[in-house]
Amino acid sequence: MRINGSKAVPGISIGEDMSVTDTDNTPPESNYLDDLARELHTLRCPSCHGQSMAIDDSALRCENCDAIYPLDTAHRITALIPNNIAEGAKGDIKAFWGDLYKQLYASTDNDMTPAYLEQAITDVEDIFLIRGQNCVVEMPYKSLDDAKVLEIGSGAGSHSCIFKRYGAHVTSVDITPERAVSTAAKLAMLKGGQGIAFNADAENLPFKDATFDYVYSNGVLHHSPDTEKCIDEVYRVLKPGGTAVIMLYSRISSAFLFNILPRGILTGEMFRWPEAEWIGRLTEGKPKFDNVRNPITRVYTKKQMTALFHRFQILSLRKWSFQFDNFCVPRLTQIRRWVLLKLGYKLHKGGTIVYGQPIVPETPLEVWLGQFLGFGWAMKARKPETPAETGN
Secondary structure (H helix, E strand, C coil): CCCCCCEECCCCCCCCCCCCCCHHHCCCCCCHHHHHHHHHHHECCCCCCCCCEEEECCEEEECCCCEEEEEECCCCEEECCCCCCCCHHHHHHHHHHHHHHHHHCHHHHHCCCHHHHHHHHHHHHHHHHHHCCCCCCCCCHHHCCCCEEEEECCCCCHHHHHHHHCCCEEEEEECCHHHHHHHHHHHHHCCCCEEEEEECCCCCCCECCCCEEEEEEECCHHHCCCHHHHHHHHHHHEEEEEEEEEEEEECCCHHHHHHHHHHHHHHCHHHCCCHHHHHHHCCCCCCCCCCCCCCCCCCECHHHHHHHCCCCEEEEEEEECCCCCCCCCCCHHHHHHHHHHHCCCCCECCHHHHHCCCECCCCHHHHHHHHHHCCEEEEEEECCCCCCCCCC
């Protein structure tokens, strides 16, 4: 085992302030180093793209360039990120989404038990079915037995857990350390399938070409500095004939046209920043533990979506996710919730593990209107079997 003379690639400070879950809840038979060893044949070095990785003491080492990537067996996570990612926009992305993790998920994760998680994932599946979420519509989630599934931007891990429960071999990545650790803990705790998580960058995935049957990402890649590069990476790591299910935000939507855009004008933000930056500053919430705002959010027309996936065969493109509070009216979210509760709709506890609290999911009318006014584009696309196959 060789460490001396190797090039250190710190990525993140794994193990520091990572009290996300009680690791005593992790099944004792689940050995992280054994799980990681089973994945070595799928990994490539994100620094030099070398194809051979080895486990050395408490790190992964690239056998080509000797780059070192720290691993934390207690939290079942490895940081497969080059050392230049802590600066600039990606550093801000990690800071903001780490802040949001602490706001929404940390308290739930700290009290997580296997029994609670099993019920929570059942609740999440139910609320996703009500909402028409792409996790349970475009993804054939009940037919994933032994399929290799990659989720990019796993957040707190509930989507990956659904896939694992139905027998998938799940690999999850997130650029935010807290979120990657949260996903890793849940994957270890949940019954069914196999699962492992990495701290990694969607623009430079640490996997070999043609590794996965499915690549899934929900509302993540539009927050990257280079979304086009992310889509190229999705294409690269998919097997020929593999399927991508990706959700990105829609420009022609009530949320953008009647909420974000008016607020951009009224606050003057749209006159001070490039589009992706001012939309970012006005979406996804506000920081509480730091002062870093959401750095980037992009929105897409249908034409832009098809252009983004031009190398794929587009199987379907569906708009979804509309609620009556998608308008620039003060306290409209609270008004919607109060009215719907008065009308007999119920808070759904499936919202807790995904959105940080129980929510009133979309009504049937909102679901129907979502196909016209929804903020989410649900893209389902196939990587051609051969280069000769055309995408559209």
